[in-house]
Amino acid sequence: MRAIRKALAVLAVVFFAAMAAHAEEKGSIKLTSLAETDTIVVNAKGEKEVKRVEAARAKVVPGDVVIYTTLYENVGKAPVTDAVINNPVPEHMLYVDNSAEGKGTRIEFSVDGGKTFGATNTLTMVDVKGKARPARPTDYTNIRWTMEKAIAPGASGGVSFKAKIE
Amino acid sequence: MKTRIKKLIVAAAVAAAALIAPQWANxxxxxxxxxxxxxxxxxxxVNAVSQPLIESAPGGNSTPDAGNGTNTTFLVDNKVDLTITEDDAAGTWADTYPGSPTQWQARKYTVTNAGNTTQDYVLSAYADAANNAAFAGTTVALYEDDGGSAGSWDATDTQSVADALTGTGRITNVTANASNTRTIWMVITAPIAVTSGMTANFALKAKTYDITGGPETTDTAGADNPAAVDVVLADADSDVGALDGLHDGDYVAWDDVVGSGGSNKGFKVKSAVLTITKTSAVVWDPINLGVNPKAIPGAIVEYTIAIGNAVGAVTATNVSISDAVGANTTFYAGGYDAGTGLLGIQVIEPDATTTALTNSNADSNETASGIEGNYNAGTVTVTDMTVTANQTATVKFQVTIN
Known part of the structure; x- marks a missing residue:
């Protein structure tokens, strides 16, 4: 009896694994990450204007600000719910205060590499003397956007933040 | 297994880096x-069932599970930025001596690579247009500190260029690390024409070059090359004049303000400040003898020449005077009778030793300390006197009125 139960459990695992394998082919969300920077260019009229270009195709040096945008699109046939986008602040970069945006999302931050998240005023760091202090924006290691509403099939949107190159 | 171990090592390294990071992050x-x-x-x-996570890609990704996304990346380009600070405080002067190649004092500059790439710097110097014209022809030598006898210019420092006004020096492999600055010493050799108390002002300029003998580092024109490190000149305009501009890879530091000629720091000439006075007195005449003698034919007149050096001045060495005996008078060789082989010249040295010159041989009439006096063809000369600050050397000789 016990053996049968075990066998059933194994079968179930195999079944779910097969489901997962099927899902691997295509998910319901297409996720795109853009790294861009604002550069000042002179237009045909000789006026200076700000142009947003891919960071990879711009001259970027320490001190420059990069705008990270994550685009999502429901490419499936069913509505997507409880979507959570997580973006670590890249290495060599510091989060720019108040720069995270995302319409219809709850934005939270982490200072421990994404283990725990919280609102900006709830995060603390431990200073060199072992005393707790409020976390600064430059301490943030991860940003998390939690969608408040379902994403309908075909619907898309984006969230973004800015970070400065150290 | 191997990859897992590798991954663990990488994770450990990342964790270590994260621990270290805050200390140098700024x-x-x-x-x-x-x-x-x-x-x-x-x-x-979807339908209340959690789905496998999806990672992003620059062009979009919808394949679930970790490892199927692609990093969105960019390359950090070369930010060229540098500063030069002059470390000597206002009101401090580096002594320089007229024409002297040996008794220099140096001014200290610190060159810092404030960018993010190891660079060479080519150094040159500029004279302030407001410098006294007597400084024209000054040479400005630059030395790179070798770290020996920290904070002072010494013999083991490497000369970067003998004259940075006409040539250039180069300091190499300056890393973009605030703790690895380079100390540059500037020393000048002013022409002989400069006089004590004159001040001068020189600029030190650094120009950014590629390392390993490479060319000048220039701004990469046109669009970014995604695959290459492009150059962005990001240095400040360090002067009010035309020596340096914004974002040109150059930096200029002055001892003082441009156009001041060194108003409150820089190089200051330290020299001997000699004054010479000549007085005469009748000491004897054939009628009144030594009592209220008058300047009549046959009378003896004593000339006193005083050479003084000012308070705080540099010791003057090899001081010499010459004086032609006037018309209608005759040099009186018997004026002073100390020593042997009498000669009519007396020297009172700065330490108040009074010495008649001895005639030890035909052309060397010396005091014990080496001062040499001669009378030849109507001219009295005294050479090799040394006059220290706030002291006076005195030469006396006598003539008779014809």
């Missing part, structure tokens, strides 16, 4: 050539 610029990667992930549910 000091160091991210090095050029660093690739900065970003990967976002999304977790979601």
């Amino acid at each position: 000091a160091a610029n991210t090095a050029s050539g660093t690739t900065i990667s970003n990967l976002a992930t999304i977790n979601y549910k």
Whole structure:
């Protein structure tokens, strides 16, 4: 009896694994990450204007600000719910205060590499003397956007933040 | 298994880096050539069932599970930035001596690579237009401190250029690390024409060059090359004049303000400040003898020449005077009778030793300390006197009125 139960459990695992394998082919969300920077260019009229270009195709040096945008699109046939986008602040970069945006999302931050998240005023760091202090924006290691509403099939949107190159 | 171990090691290294990072995070610029990667992930549910996470890609990704996304990356370019600070405080002067190649004092500059790439710097110097014209022809030597006898210019420091006004020096492999600055010493050799108390002002300029003997580092024109480290000149305009501009890879530091000629610091000439006075007195005449003698034919007149050096001045060596005996008078060789082989010249040395010159041989009439006096063809000369600050050397000789 016990053996049968075990066998059933194994079968179930195999079944779910097969489901997962099927899902691997295509998910319901297409996720795109853009790294861009604002550069000042002179237009045909000789006026200076700000142009947003891919960071990879711009001259970027320490001190420059990069705008990270994550685009999502429901490419499936069913509505997507409880979507959570997580973006670590890249290495060599510091989060720019108040720069995270995302319409219809709850934005939270982490200072421990994404283990725990919280609102900006709830995060603390431990200073060199072992005393707790409020976390600064430059301490943030991860940003998390939690969608408040379902994403309908075909619907898309984006969230973004800015970070400065150290 | 191997990959897992590798992964663990990488994870450990990342964790270690994260621990170390805050200590230098604000000091160091991210090095050029660093690739900065970003990967976002999304977790979601469909029909209330959690789905495998999806990672981002620059062009979009919808294949679930970790490892199927692609980092969005860019390359950090070369930010060229540098500063030169002059470390001597206002009101401090480096002594310089007229024409002297040996008794220099140096002024100290610190060159800092404030960018994110190791660079060479080519150094040159400029004279302030407001400098006294007597400084024209000054040479400005630059030395790179070798770290020996910290904070002072010494013999082991390497000369970068003998004259930075006409040539250039080069300091190499200056890393973009605030703790690895270079100390440059500036020393000048002013022409002989400068006089004590004159001040002069020189600028030190550094121009950014590629390392290993490479060419001048220039701004990469046109669009970014995604695969290459491009150059962005990001240095400040360090002067009010035309020597340096914004974003040109150059930096200029003055001892003082441009156009001041050294109003409150820089180089100051320290020299001997000699004054010479000549007085005469009748000491004897054939009628009154030594009592109220008058200047009549046959009378003896004594000339006193005083050579003084000012308070705080540099010791004057090899001081010489010459004086032609006037018309209608005759040099009186018997004026002073100390020593042997009498000669009519007396020297009162600065230490108040009174010495008649001895005639030890035909052309060397010397005091014990080496002062030499001669009378030849109507001219009295005294050479090799040394006059220290706030002292006076006195030469006396006598003539008779014809």
